[in-house]
Amino acid sequence: xxxxxxxxxxxxxxxxxxxxxxxxxxxxxxxxxxxxxxxxxxxxxxxxxxxxxxxxxxxxxxxxxxxxxxxxxxxxxxxxxxxxxxxxxxxxxxxxxxxxxxxxxxxxxxxxxxxxxxxxxxx
Amino acid sequence: xxxxxxxxxxxxxxxxxxxxxxxxxxxxxxxxxxxxxxxxxxxxxxxxxxxxxxxxxxxxxxxxxxxxxxxxxxxxxxxxxxxxxxxxxxxxxxxxxxxxxxxxxxxxxxxxxxxxxxxxxxxxxxxxxxxxxxxxxxxxxxxxxxxxxxxxxxxxxxxxxxxxxxxxxxxxxxxxxxxxxxxxxxxxxxxxxxxxxxxxxxxxxxxxxxxxxxxxxxxxxxxxxxxxxxxxxxxxxxxxxxxxxxxxxxxxxxxxxxxxxxxxxxxxxxxxxxxxxxxxxxxxxxxxxxxxxxxxxxxxxxxxxxxxxxxxxxxxxxxxxxxxxxxxxxxxxxxxxxxxxxxxxxxxxxxxxxxxxxxxxxxxxxxxxxxxxxxxxxxxxxxxxxxxxxxxxxxxxxxxxxxxxxxxxxxxxxxxxxxxxxxxxxxxxxxxxxxxxxxxxxxxxxxxxxxxx
Numbered sequence: 001x002x003x004x005x006x007x008x009x010x011x012x013x014x015x016x017x018x019x020x021x022x023x024x025x026x027x028x029x030x031x032x033x034x035x036x037x038x039x040x041x042x043x044x045x046x047x048x049x050x051x052x053x054x055x056x057x058x059x060x061x062x063x064x065x066x067x068x069x070x071x072x073x074x075x076x077x078x079x080x081x082x083x084x085x086x087x088x089x090x091x092x093x094x095x096x097x098x099x100x101x102x103x104x105x106x107x108x109x110x111x112x113x114x115x116x117x118x119x120x121x122x123x
Numbered sequence: 124x125x126x127x128x129x130x131x132x133x134x135x136x137x138x139x140x141x142x143x144x145x146x147x148x149x150x151x152x153x154x155x156x157x158x159x160x161x162x163x164x165x166x167x168x169x170x171x172x173x174x175x176x177x178x179x180x181x182x183x184x185x186x187x188x189x190x191x192x193x194x195x196x197x198x199x200x201x202x203x204x205x206x207x208x209x210x211x212x213x214x215x216x217x218x219x220x221x222x223x224x225x226x227x228x229x230x231x232x233x234x235x236x237x238x239x240x241x242x243x244x245x246x247x248x249x250x251x252x253x254x255x256x257x258x259x260x261x262x263x264x265x266x267x268x269x270x271x272x273x274x275x276x277x278x279x280x281x282x283x284x285x286x287x288x289x290x291x292x293x294x295x296x297x298x299x300x301x302x303x304x305x306x307x308x309x310x311x312x313x314x315x316x317x318x319x320x321x322x323x324x325x326x327x328x329x330x331x332x333x334x335x336x337x338x339x340x341x342x343x344x345x346x347x348x349x350x351x352x353x354x355x356x357x358x359x360x361x362x363x364x365x366x367x368x369x370x371x372x373x374x375x376x377x378x379x380x381x382x383x384x385x386x387x388x389x390x391x392x393x394x395x396x397x398x399x400x401x402x403x404x405x406x407x408x409x410x411x412x413x414x415x416x417x418x419x420x421x422x423x424x425x426x427x428x429x430x431x432x433x434x435x436x437x438x439x440x441x442x443x444x445x446x447x448x449x450x451x452x453x454x455x456x457x458x459x460x461x462x463x464x465x466x467x468x469x470x471x472x473x474x475x476x477x478x479x480x481x482x483x484x485x486x487x488x489x490x491x492x493x494x495x496x497x498x499x500x501x502x503x504x505x506x507x508x509x510x511x512x513x514x515x516x517x518x519x520x521x522x523x524x525x526x527x528x529x530x531x532x533x534x535x536x537x538x539x540x541x542x543x544x545x546x547x548x549x550x551x552x553x554x555x556x557x558x559x560x561x562x563x564x565x566x567x568x569x570x571x572x573x574x575x576x
Binding site for chain 1: 234235236238263265266267270271273275304306307308309310311312314319327328329333355356357358359360363364365367369370371372374418420422425429431432433435437463465468471542545546548575
């Protein structure tokens, strides 16, 4: 009876974890579809008003640059690392690790990588 | 007959020419004319010689070109042969291997990089002699197989004095973590292997040379630092200001019991809970499975709010729960609240509150717990225009831990970090320790040179 109870507990824990993982993945697919710029372009009415265009332009203008995102994200955990400390190829690897380790959003991580690669001065 | 006629014709023509030219050859030639003619003949001879030399060079070049063309032809043949072989192999592989290749780019983009840190410590604890107490080399190997696949493994090679009243020193070689990271999409990353656990942020983002004080906060001792299992994690940006919501969900084997029972202590009186012990199989080969079979699940949700660069707040809540004894009856659960604040490039405040629930067979539920808070201020913020001061950061930490079994330790730490560069640090601190356990009630100072690479 004790063994059965233990088995149920294990099963419950496993099922719960699997359900959470499934829900996260499904949610991410929805988010990815919603954030797809192609989809956005398709749904956008061709005759957008001047006001809408201005709002979109303002939003695009406000978008943080790779240098700004680097300053916001990187120095909060470690001393500043300079772009010339690694090659462009090494930065790609290091930023992949940092994206996972520090849970950086994909777009921000890519923008920071671009900034570091451009300034690294090496291929 | 025809040839004879031709020969007679040539002979006749020769006689006519000889007859006609004889009077000219016999004409008088002056010395000047003769010298001019001689000079012209000499010049013509030199020109002919030069032309012959150029011709020889051209011939050599031509021969070299021919050889090069031949070599290139041979290379082309080899390349074509290789391509044909590869195509044949690919076709053969496609026939026997129905599994499709991973989606994404086909080009090899792999890269191997090593990062990490190294430290040397000099210290003195009350009642002991001072000395170089620790040498630590902690490389992290990163292998990027593709743009979305990374293998990372961290090791810790440490030379450390043995415990007081015992001889010698010990060299240890530990694997801190070894994990596979696979970016499923922009919002989810799969992590598998021996992973650093997102219980708070200290283990993932502050340990080693990143910590501004040479040793870990005391309450981190009531949590596992890594676990064997799988994890999904990612981040969702909120707006365009850099604000981010982060999450991590993991399932790992979880902590285990030293003697297998659910008792709080082992027979020799040491704590029975083994936070990092359950990795699956026994080394003796007798056990063919997880020590208790039940997965331990957990996760973290975090919110990062930057006002602008160097002005930000991060809050997080995390936890883990699962059974720990071999029968899988006793539950171990942990909850962590973490926070970090940056005000200007100079001031930082961070800390964690940690509480755990450990069910035991003999003592009911015990609560190992504690909290720590650490502040740092870079003196460059004073604008003193003194290089020595500008490179200095003063640090203050308070940490406290209760093992849930009667032992409590409080500690105040004052210290500094001197930045020789962004990666070479010289740290020092003095720790005021207060505990109800006399063996732990010792103040100490530590100096550390750390290098991050």
